Amino acid sequence: MIGALLVMIWLLVAMLLLLRRSQAVEVVPSGSPDEAQIAHHLLLDASPTPLVLVSGTTVRTMNRASRLLFASDDRILPPPSSLFDESATHLRHAGRNWRADRVEVGDRSVVALIDIEAEERTAEARASAEMIQVLGHEMLNGLVPIVSLAECGVAAAEAREGDSALLGEILTTLARRAEGLRRFTEAYRELARLPPPLRLTVSIEEMIDDLARLFASRWPGVHLSIDVQPGLCGEIDRDQMNQAIWALLQNAAEAVEQGGVPSGRIDIRATAGDDVLIIEVADNGPGIPPDCAHTIFRPFYTSKAGGSGIGLSLARQVVQAHGGVLTLLEPFPTTFRAQLPGAAALYGTGSVF
Structure with a gap:
């Protein structure tokens, strides 16, 4: 009887324990946050863009692409120093150049690495x-x-x-x-067949004055306004840059003439800022239609009667060969801006050509 009583007590305790465990187990419904997190993790892992998490002095991989890139399943050792610089937008790793797109999440950063060479x-x-x-x-x-x-x-x-x-x-x-x-x-x-630029220290003021004299003889009916920062010089290939700026001036003059503007005007402005040479050419012509703005730099594209479609494309190629960019700043009034590295304001010092 004592043994049977002990067995009954043991069974009762076991049933109570099973009952408590069943009450403690939480049934996860369909579409729960756990499943959403799993789906999010799978999508993140399948992304072809390497993603890394920067927290303090630690950098960790976040998906399969980053694990393959850094040959690590978790922490990246040693981490590239550029990842800790919030102002850094590029880094070089594994023999390739990467653009670092950063998103701040609290005190941590998620950095997406874009393969620039693949984009190029x-x-x-x-x-x-x-x-x-x-x-x-x-x-x-x-x-x-x-x-x-x-x-x-x-x-x-x-x-x-x-x-x-x-x-x-x-x-x-x-x-x-x-x-x-x-x-x-x-x-x-x-x-x-544009050759590499031969860089020399060039007086921008003298170069634009020479172009202005040629412009006046070619388009006497169009007023050319010049605003150049005094003593401005740039490390450029003068012959190539002459060709590029002349193409911008010619494009502006033809736009003014063919647009039937009674008082045609072109403004050319040159300044320097943060070691960058900035040259802008603007005209008061009819402007560029919005549907043509993305094609104006395409080789041989032209909307002008008798145009070759070479000028703007050649100008952009010259600027890019100098490590700069040529952009359409405004379609109306039409304004082009060339930004080139290597500029300074010199006042009678150095060799200027």
Whole structure:
């Protein structure tokens, strides 16, 4: 009887313990925060962009891409010093250049590393495809009438009683079309074979004054206003920069003339700030339509009658070769801004060319 009583007491205690455990277990419903966190973690891990978490002096990987990049499952040792600099926007790791996009989360930072070289390769491939498309279009547009005129010339030559003047007219038109195609090819070669800039300390004021004299002889009816910071110099290739600024001035003058502006005006301004040379060219022409703003720098694109579509593309290529950027600051009034590294205000010191 004592044994049976002990067994009954043991069973009762066991049942009470099981009852308490069942009450303590929390059933997780569908769509709960736990499942949402799991889904979020899976999406984060599948992201192709390396993500790292910066907390104090510790850097940890956050997804598969960052673990592969830094060959670490958790802490990154040693961490790149650029990750601790909140003002740093780029870093170099594993032989590649990365752009660091930072998001502050409390006292920690989540940094996304963007492969700049991959972006550049994509942009180059897109630019090459556009260039091939433009070249193919222009070459076909030039060759089709040449072929047609040549066939007409052959037919006129074979006709025994044909008009001899007609053959001469056909050949003249044929030569003119062939010459136009040759000029297009030369323009493309000029754009594609731009040499590296030869940097020297150049007086920006003297360079723009020289351009102003040429501008006055070419467009006497357009007023050119010049505002250059006194003693401003830049480390540039003067010949190439002359060509780039002249292309901007020519673009502005043609816009003013073709826009029918009664009192055409172009403003050119040059200043320096934080070792950066800034040159702006603005005009009071009709402006650039919003749907054309993204295509104006495309090679051989032009909206002007008789335009080659080379000037703005060449100007941007020259500025980029100097490590700078050329942008359309405002579509109306049309304002272009070139920013180039290496500028200073010199007052009678140094060698200036």
